Amino acid sequence: MEATKKLNGKAVGKWLGNNAIIVMMLLVSLIVGIIHPNFFSWNNIVNLFKNVSIRYIIALGISGCLITTGNDLSAGRTAGFAACLACIFAQTTGAAGKFYPDMATLPTWLVFVLVIAICAVIGLCNGLVVSFLRVQPFIATLGMQQVVYGICLVYTGGTPIGSLDKSFTSIAIDNFLGIPLLIWVSLIVAVGFWFLYNKTRHGKYMYAIGGNESAAEVAGVNVAATKIRIYVLASCMFGLAGCLLAAKSGGASVNTAMSYELDAIAACTIGGVSTTGGVSTTGGVGTVPGVLVGVLVFELMKVALQFMNVNSSYTYIVQGLVIIVAVAIDIRKYLAKK
Known part of the structure; x- marks a missing residue:
């Protein structure tokens, strides 16, 4: 019995040590909630989860890179570029200062498809550089971060873009079953990632590469193809997050998602x-x-x-x-x- 208590005490201590930041932040939040009751108000919680939704999608994209001991430092700039593109495509027809005066407002679904497809190309470039040129992911994606930011600056001229169509911004405003659509989107993405990570061959390959890349390659895993898929998927998530961020903010600039x-x-x-x-x-x-x-x-x-x-x-x-x-x-x- 005494041995069990010691074992439990050791296990609890180890868990607290490994999750010190989580425990500390929860305690701080509890204290702030006691001092400021509005901290736990329904509106604040909804706003919190709206912000979490967009950042969660970006984090899920990066997670695959990290699991394979890689990284993607181009995430913020890709999301910012995606937000600017989404705003350009979703600007109201006849709006003052419209980026393309003669272009009609695109349907919301088409905006998402186009932006995500463009961002997928960025991810493909990252994946090819990391997989075939053998450039360290940190350096490869840091370089891509600057490239994407420069392209966004040149393309937009550094001008903020707004006057978005209501059908596009409604994504960040409307609810379904009392829950904001932003949260629903993030939940759907999360379920998709859970299935991908736990129930598919891609997920098994990803974890195998993260555990020991050389052993995974010897076991027959196509490491290069798996990494390319990971970086393409990551950039697609950055594109999706950028669109949602543009809808939530009602506009975008080159500094969005910095x-x-x-x-x-x-x-x-x-x-x-x-x-x-x-x-x-x-x-x-x-x-x-x-x-x-x-x-x-x-x-x-x-x-x-x-x-x-x-x-x-x-x-x-x-x-x-x-x-x-x-x-x-x-x-x-x-x-x-x-």
Whole structure:
């Protein structure tokens, strides 16, 4: 009996150590909720989950890259470019300062299809560079980040784009069964990713590559093709998130979604997606529900800081510290398994 208590105590201590950031953020949120009752109001919760929905989609896109010990630093710029493209395609006919004065407003479904298809090309480029040129994902996607940002600057001239058609912005306003459409979209994407990660050959290959790329290749996994699919899918998610962000904001500029990739990487790490890899006995590490927990905790932290009237400049300091601590905990878990 005493041994069981010691074992349970050790297990609890280990869990608390591995999830220190989650526990800390939940405690902070609870304290803020007690001090400011509006923190747990229905409207605030709905707004929180709307923000979580868009960032969750981006984080899910990046998760596959991280699980295979890669990365995608072009996420924010790709989402921003996608938001600008969506706004251009969805501008109201006859709007003042319309980007293409003679172009009719495109149907909402066509806007999404075109934007996601364009973003898929960006992901394809990332995947080809990482897989065949053997450029480190960090460097490859950092370069693509600058390329996409430059293209967006040249294409839009740095001019904000607004005056969007109501049928497009309604995605961020309308509800279905009392739940905002934004949340429904993220739930559908999450279910799709869960199925992809857990029930398909692609998911098995992805985790195998994350566990030990050389062993996966020897076992017959087409590593290059799998990585290309991962980066294409990631960019498609950035395109989808950019469209939703444009609809939610009612406009976009070249600075839209700036640094969203850092938040997504931090959220994935907090949610249990391993950035270290190399553990051949366990394979790549990361789950779809875990990513949701990470995004939710990260967004809770931001909202809590706002309710505490913390200067927005200090928010960046806190976010940076959270990222460092999250990666440090991830490395600590990896070393403990060795």
